Every structure is written in C-alpha cells, then in structure tokens.
Amino acid sequence: MDMVKVKINGIDVEVPKGSTILEAARYLGIEIPTLCYMKEINEIGACRICVVEVKGAKSLVTACVYPVAEGMEINTNSKKVQDARRMTLELILSTHNRSCLSCVRSGTCELQRLCQEFGVENESRFDGEKCDVTTDDSAIHMVRDNTKCILCRRCVAACAEQKVAVIGVNDRGFDTHIGCTFDVALNEVPCVSCGQCIVNCPTGALTEKDDTDKVTAALNDPSKHVIVQTAPSIRVTLGECFDMPIGSNVTGKMVAALRRLGFDKVFDTDFAADLTIMEEAAEFIDRVKNGGKLPIITSCSPGWIKYCEYYYPEMLENLSSCKSPQQMFGAITKTWYAKKMGIDPKDIFVVGIMPCTAKKFEVARDDESASGYPDVDVALTTRELGRMISRAHINFKALPDEAFDNPLGDSTGAGTIFGATGGVMEAALRTAAEWLEEKPLDNVDFKEVRGTDTIKEAVYKVAGMDVKVAVTSGLKGAHELMERVKNGETFHFIEVMGCPGGCVNGGGQPIQSATTRSFVDLKAKRAAALYEADADMPLRKSHENPAIKMVYEEFLDKPGSHTAHHVLHTSYVDRSKDVIR
Amino acid sequence: MKKRKSTLPFAGTKEQEAQLMTVIDEHRGDPGALMPVMQKAQDIYGYLPMEVQSMIAKGLGTSIEKVYGVATFYSQFALTPKGRYTISVCLGTACYVKGAQKLVDAITKSLGIGPDECTEDGLFSLEACRCIGACGLAPVMTINDEVYGRLTEKDIDGILAKYKA
Ligand code: SF4
Ligand code: SF4
Numbered sequence: 001m002d003m004v005k006v007k008i009n010g011i012d013v014e015v016p017k018g019s020t021i022l023e024a025a026r027y028l029g030i031e032i033p034t035l036c037y038m039k040e041i042n043e044i045g046a047c048r049i050c051v052v053e054v055k056g057a058k059s060l061v062t063a064c065v066y067p068v069a070e071g072m073e074i075n076t077n078s079k080k081v082q083d084a085r086r087m088t089l090e091l092i093l094s095t096h097n098r099s100c101l102s103c104v105r106s107g108t109c110e111l112q113r114l115c116q117e118f119g120v121e122n123e124s125r126f127d128g129e130k131c132d133v134t135t136d137d138s139a140i141h142m143v144r145d146n147t148k149c150i151l152c153r154r155c156v157a158a159c160a161e162q163k164v165a166v167i168g169v170n171d172r173g174f175d176t177h178i179g180c181t182f183d184v185a186l187n188e189v190p191c192v193s194c195g196q197c198i199v200n201c202p203t204g205a206l207t208e209k210d211d212t213d214k215v216t217a218a219l220n221d222p223s224k225h226v227i228v229q230t231a232p233s234i235r236v237t238l239g240e241c242f243d244m245p246i247g248s249n250v251t252g253k254m255v256a257a258l259r260r261l262g263f264d265k266v267f268d269t270d271f272a273a274d275l276t277i278m279e280e281a282a283e284f285i286d287r288v289k290n291g292g293k294l295p296i297i298t299s300c301s302p303g304w305i306k307y308c309e310y311y312y313p314e315m316l317e318n319l320s321s322c323k324s325p326q327q328m329f330g331a332i333t334k335t336w337y338a339k340k341m342g343i344d345p346k347d348i349f350v351v352g353i354m355p356c357t358a359k360k361f362e363v364a365r366d367d368e369s370a371s372g373y374p375d376v377d378v379a380l381t382t383r384e385l386g387r388m389i390s391r392a393h394i395n396f397k398a399l400p401d402e403a404f405d406n407p408l409g410d411s412t413g414a415g416t417i418f419g420a421t422g423g424v425m426e427a428a429l430r431t432a433a434e435w436l437e438e439k440p441l442d443n444v445d446f447k448e449v450r451g452t453d454t455i456k457e458a459v460y461k462v463a464g465m466d467v468k469v470a471v472t473s474g475l476k477g478a479h480e481l482m483e484r485v486k487n488g489e490t491f492h493f494i495e496v497m498g499c500p501g502g503c504v505n506g507g508g509q510p511i512q513s514a515t516t517r518s519f520v521d522l523k524a525k526r527a528a529a530l531y532e533a534d535a536d537m538p539l540r541k542s543h544e545n546p547a548i549k550m551v552y553e554e555f556l557d558k559p560g561s562h563t564a565h566h567v568l569h570t571s572y573v574d575r576s577k578d579v580i581r
Numbered sequence: 582m583k584k585r586k587s588t589l590p591f592a593g594t595k596e597q598e599a600q601l602m603t604v605i606d607e608h609r610g611d612p613g614a615l616m617p618v619m620q621k622a623q624d625i626y627g628y629l630p631m632e633v634q635s636m637i638a639k640g641l642g643t644s645i646e647k648v649y650g651v652a653t654f655y656s657q658f659a660l661t662p663k664g665r666y667t668i669s670v671c672l673g674t675a676c677y678v679k680g681a682q683k684l685v686d687a688i689t690k691s692l693g694i695g696p697d698e699c700t701e702d703g704l705f706s707l708e709a710c711r712c713i714g715a716c717g718l719a720p721v722m723t724i725n726d727e728v729y730g731r732l733t734e735k736d737i738d739g740i741l742a743k744y745k746a
C-alpha cells in the first residue's frame with residue numbers, strides 16, 4: 001500500500017495514501033467530531049463540524065472528505081478550529097427546538113454531546129425564525145420532528161441505501177427540509193418501516209412511535225394476562241441501553257428486568273423461531289418435492305415483506321407463507337397456550353420486544369389473528385424496553401440472571417441465530433437436511449452463510465440434491481438478488497433480512513453514534529454474541545426443542561397440517577399501486 | 582420561499598406522454614439525465630406535476646422524491662401550470678415602492694389565484710417577477726408580451742376583461 005507522511009498536532013504519522021484527514025487522525029487515536037459523516041453512505045462534507053487547520057490552506061477544511069497529501073501539517077484542535085466548531089453549533093441551535101430536558105435522544109444525541117463538549121453556553125445567540133415544517137406522525141412506526149433536524153442528510157442516505165429513497169431534501173435556502181415527494185405524508189409513499197433512518201439520525205428528529213404507554217396500561221389492568229416475548233437479537237443489544245459494551249449477552253438480566261416490570265410470563269421469541277423453522281423447512285421440502293414455487297424466500301422480516309409487496313409484487317408467491325416468529329408466538333399463545341391455561345384469549349395481552357420498527361406495522365397487518373384477536377398486541381423496540389426499565393428505576397447492571405418461563409421460553413441454538421443475517425438459513429438447513437437425509441447431521445455449522453457480506457451464496461449437497469441457497473441483508477442486497485432471480489438465475493432457498501446485517505442492526509436497536517457506526521463493526525460484534533450463545537446451547541436444532549414437540553403433539557399435529565396452516569401461516573398483498581411513487 | 586404546488590387536476594395528453602417517453606428513452610442509462618429530462622418535460626407540459634415527476638422517476642429508475650427535491654431546489658422548475666395568459670407583476674424596488682403589491686392583491690381578488698397559481702379554466706396564471714427595466718413606468722405588469730405601466734389597482738379588472746373576451 002502506498003503511504004504518505006503527515007504531521008497531525010505535531011506528531012508524525014504514516015497513513016495510507018488516499019485517506020481522509022479524519023481517517024488519518026484515527027491512526028493516532030485522535031478523534032475529530034463529525035455530524036453529517038457516515039462512512040461510505042454519507043460523505044458529503046455538509047455540516048462543517050469536522051473542520052481542521054491545514055498549514056498553508058486558505059481556510060479551514062472539512063476533515064471527513066479532505067484527503068491527506070505528503071508532508072501535510074494538520075491541527076485538529078487549534079483555537080481557530082474550536083471557535084469555528086462552536087460557531088457552527090450556535091448556528092445549528094438557532095433554528096433548533098432545544099428541548100433536551102425531555103427529548104428521547106437526550107444522552108445519545110450527537111448534537112447535544114458536541115454542544116456540551118464545546119461549551120456552547122450561549123444557546124440562543126442567533127435565535128431566529130424557525131422552519132415552518134414540523135411533524136409527520138402519519139406512519140405507524142415512526143415520527144419525524146423537523147424542528148430537531150440539523151439537515152445532515154444521514155437519513156436520506158440510509159433510506160437510499162435501502163433502495164427505498166422515499167425521503168429527501170425539499171426546497172432550498174431557509175426552507176430546506178427533509179420530507180417526502182410533494183411533501184405528502186410518510187404513509188402515502190412506499191416507506192417499508194425499516195427504521196434505518198432512525199438509527200442513523202444524530203438527533204431526536206427521527207424516533208420510533210413510542211408505544212410504552214400501551215404496555216404500561218396493560219400491566220396495570222388486572223383483567224389482562226400480560227405476556228412478553230423477546231426477539232433473538234435483543235438479548236445481545238439491550239445492554240447497550242445501559243452503557244454495557246457492544247456484544248454483551250444480557251439474556252438473564254433481561255428476563256429479570258421484564259419480570260420486575262410486572263409481566264405475567266416472560267417467554268422467548270426464540271421458541272417461535274424454532275416453530276418457524278419447523279413450518280418453513282416443511283414448506284421448502286414440500287415445494288421441492290411437489291414442484292412448488294422456488295426459490296422459497298423467508299418471511300421473518302416485516303421490512304422485507306413490505307418491500308416485496310411494494311417493489312416486487314411478482315415475487316409474492318415465492319415468499320414462504322409462514323408468519324414471522326413474533327406473530328407465530330402470539331398465535332400459539334392465544335390458541336394453544338390460552339386453552340391449556342384456561343384463559344380467554346381476549347384477556348391475553350402479548351407484547352413483543354423487537355429489534356425492529358417494521359414489527360409495529362406487522363402487528364397491524366391483516367390475516368395475523370389466529371384466535372380471532374390480534375396475535376400480538378404491541379411491538380416495542382429494544383430502545384423502548386430500555387426506556388421502560390430506566391423509567392422503573394431498575395438497576396439493570398446489578399440484576400441477577402434469571403431464566404425464561406416455561407414452556408414458551410424453551411429454545412435451541414437454531415432459534416437464537418435468527419437475529420443475525422444467515423441465521424434463518426442455517427437453522428432451516430439444520431432441520432431440512434436432517435429430515436431429507438433421515439439421519440442426524442454430523443455438523444450443524446453452515447459457516448458459508450454467516451458473516452456480514454451483503455450477499456452470501458452456497459451450494460449444499462442434501463440427500464443427493466444440490467441445494468443452491470443465497471442470503472442477503474439490507475434491501476439493496478434484496479433488490480440485487482431479486483433482479484438476478486427475475487433474470488433467470490436458479491436458487492432453491494433465499495433468506496432476506498430487511499436491515500443490513502439482519503436484526504442485530506435493526507431499526508429498533510439501541511442507537512450508536514456515527515463514529516461508532518463508521519469505525520466499529522457493530523453488526524459483526526453483536527452477531528458474534530449470538531453465535532457464541534448458539535455454540536453453548538445443549539440443543540441446536542429446532543426440531544429437537546421439547547416444547548416444540550409438545551405443541552405438535554398436543555395441538556398442531558405435524559408441520560404444514562391444517563391447524564398449522566390456520567394458526568401459523570399468512571398471506572400477502574400487492575401494495576405497488578396504492579402509493580405515490 | 583417554498584414552492585407552490587398546483588391543485589388543478591392533471592390534464593396531460595397521450596401525445597405529451599409519448600413525447601416524454603421518447604425523451605426518457607434518449608437519456609436512458611445516462612447518469613446525468615435527470616436535469617435535462619426534467620427540463621424537456623417542463624417544455625412539453627409547461628410544468629412538472631406529480632404525474633409527470635412520477636413518469637420521470639419510473640423512466641429513469643430513480644425515486645420521485647429525488648425528482649421532487651431537484652424540482653424544488655432549482656428556480657427554473659415550476660410545479661404549477663402556466664395559463665394561456667401569464668400575468669407578471671414586477672416586484673422590483675421601483676414598482677414595489679409605487680404599490681405593485683396592491684396590483685397583485687387586486688389580481689388575486691379578481692381571479693382567485695395567488696402568485697404561482699393558475700386559474701381553473703387555464704386562462705390566466707400569475708407570477709411575481711424581478712425588475713424588468715421599465716422603472717419609468719412603475720408599477721408595471723406584463724401579460725404575455727403586452728406591457729402595462731403606471732397602473733393602479735382600479736385598472737386591473739378592465740385589463741383582464743380584454744383577455745376574457
Ligand atoms: S435533538 Fe438533541 S439537542 Fe435537540 S432537543 Fe433532542 S437531545 Fe437536545
Ligand atoms: S423507515 Fe426505512 S423506508 Fe421508511 S423512510 Fe426510514 S429508511 Fe426509508
């Protein structure tokens with residue numbers, strides 16, 4: 001690699017040619033503050049918070065986009081630099097709705113942090129007119145409050161990266177604002193509810209729609225049997241809400257916290273992930289044997305499902321008809337479990353703790369109410385659960401480890417890895433291969449489908465057949481793969497997750513700053529904790545889960561049975577026409 | 582200023598659509614196609630309503646929000662149609678001082694349209710313009726190529742009546 005010599009804050013360093021000043025400084029452990037910068041997806045040099053002094057340059061330069069050159073002398077911290085940054089912050093604040101006291105992003109807000117660091121005390125120095133575009137709360141999953149927007153465009157880049165691009169920058173000058181085409185509401189355009197814009201927003205301008213009050217109300221209603229289920233990925237992310245390191249597995253503390261919040265039963269969506277595998281593996285085998293539609297495509301990710309309904313309606317038949325694990329969980333709870341426990345399903349209130357804002361859309365979908373009542377009543381994001389725990393003043397880090405309740409808390413390693421891209425495929429292969437070959441697998445690790453590459457492909461020999469699989473995460477990858485399928489490429493089984501990296505990087509996960517998102521492999525670190533948990537589990541194949549066996553024996557009969565279809569499967573709709581695009 | 586959007590129903594013809602499709606086909610695959618295609622679309626339709634922006638977005642494989650962002654950033658793009666007669670009232674300093682705003686108000690009162698709007702029958706549209714160099718005649722307005730000077734709001738109805746005939 002070609003290297004160049006530069007001097008930063010008086011220290012000599014050699015860095016790869018072509019590095020930006022921002023990257024070069026990191027070699028010395030010098031962090032330069034940023035606001036608009038997101039590595040690879042938003043390198044636009046717009047906010048000017050990252051300015052530094054370069055010897056000989058006429059004015060300050062933006063470190064996030066400015067490449068280093070041989071012999072360059074850079075100062076990242078001079079008085080001039082600090083004054084410029086402070087001024088930039090004061091100007092941003094001049095149109096900002098400064099309500100940090102109650103803002104949900106207080107504490108994780110990048111703007112707030114910078115103002116604190118730079119000692120911006122005179123917040124209202126340039127107070128002036130405010131932009132008249134304010135709130136859009138039309139969508140079921142999120143709210144945009146433009147009065148807290150700093151126009152960094154990170155959300156626009158994130159949405160475009162998802163191949164959706166329904167939000168952008170409208171008008172110009174003082175009127176510049178983030179919005180949808182013709183300034184229609186977000187629910188009139190084909191937004192897939194993924195929430196990637198939210199996790200990339202530095203401020204409180206974009207937030208999930210907070211449903212914690214609904215859950216608190218149910219918990220305080222004595223007539224309700226309130227059941228909580230936790231998605232596979234949230235046990236390795238929830239700790240971040242309490243400043244624990246990225247990739248901490250906090251399963252035991254999470255269960256303890258939920259119990260202290262007052263849930264009647266603390267169950268695990270991992271159980272339903274195992275159930276999903278039973279149905280999906282059976283559906284796959286059925287399609288292969290009986291000439292059904294191939295490739296079969298997974299249906300666990302509601303952001304992906306909505307994307308398919310908007311953008312690839314011609315592929316709807318390829319989707320597995322399996323409900324997602326969240327919905328299967330609710331369906332089984334309000335049918336089999338309700339009967340077993342002698343509780344009327346109308347009195348059961350099911351809460352899902354999900355990594356995902358699209359889950360809020362999913363709970364409201366049609367054909368998701370096996371018992372006659374909605375399978376799931378409320379889906380909360382990991383962040384909302386963190387908020388409920390904080391609000392209850394539970395000292396999370398000091399909690400003991402507790403175990404899930406039975407029977408819907410039983411799971412296998414296969415269910416656990418659903419939270420990472422490739423996990424569903426691997427779990428399905430463990431079961432499908434064993435069923436097809438009619439003998440125990442020697443090796444349950446399908447490593448080719450692991451990892452954070454956008455698209456992963458493999459061919460496995462199963463019972464004499466070459467099974468061609470592909471796994472993708474992030475809708476850009478889904479788009480690419482769907483085009484390949486439409487162009488005639490053969491696959492048998494495809495897994496799609498709506499968010500890059502899968503659920504561990506879902507739009508409902510704890511917020512990490514742009515610096516962390518740019519320079520730490522968040523997806524891989526969180527996923528590693530799931531694979532570690534899988535490796536430690538005594539059971540690693542869904543069909544070996546004793547609770548699953550019991551549910552089939554007592555209620556469902558066998559995968560794909562009439563009852564299973566009624567309770568665990570769903571249908572999709574072509575949404576391509578009912579929106580502005 | 583935020584761009585005003587048309588509330589009139591879209592009245593594009595098959596011929597216009599065919600013309601636009603030809604333009605889009607000519608530019609397919611060209612990464613810098615958006616602005617020139619939008620410009621030509623505006624030449625064809627006179628403005629860029631949602632229906633036209635949607636055709637452009639689909640034709641070029643981009644999002645309609647992107648098209649809209651560009652349309653509202655550059656002043657050359659209009660989101661409202663032009664009438665058969667375009668009324669421009671000069672709001673340059675001289676005209677403004679001599680009461681040009683009153684002319685705008687009088688037109689709005691008479692036709693029911695504000696700046697950047699078009700009457701429902703498609704006859705008139707109104708716009709405010711910068712100094713046209715006829716300060717001696719302030720306040721000035723033009724209707725297509727006709728120039729009217731030293732106006733007061735009382736003159737408006739009489740002038741408009743000529744065009745309605
Ligand atoms: S967005 Fe940030 S700076 Fe603005 S009110 Fe919220 S916490 Fe404070
Ligand atoms: S939720 Fe996803 S699709 Fe919707 S605006 Fe945000 S990034 Fe785009």
Ligand code: SF4
Nearest residue numbers: 149150152153155201
């Ligand atoms: S909504 Fe958030 S991410 Fe989008 S431009 Fe505003 S501050 Fe940036």
Ligand code: FES
Nearest residue numbers: 045047048050064
């Ligand atoms: S200009 Fe560099 S971070 Fe915004």
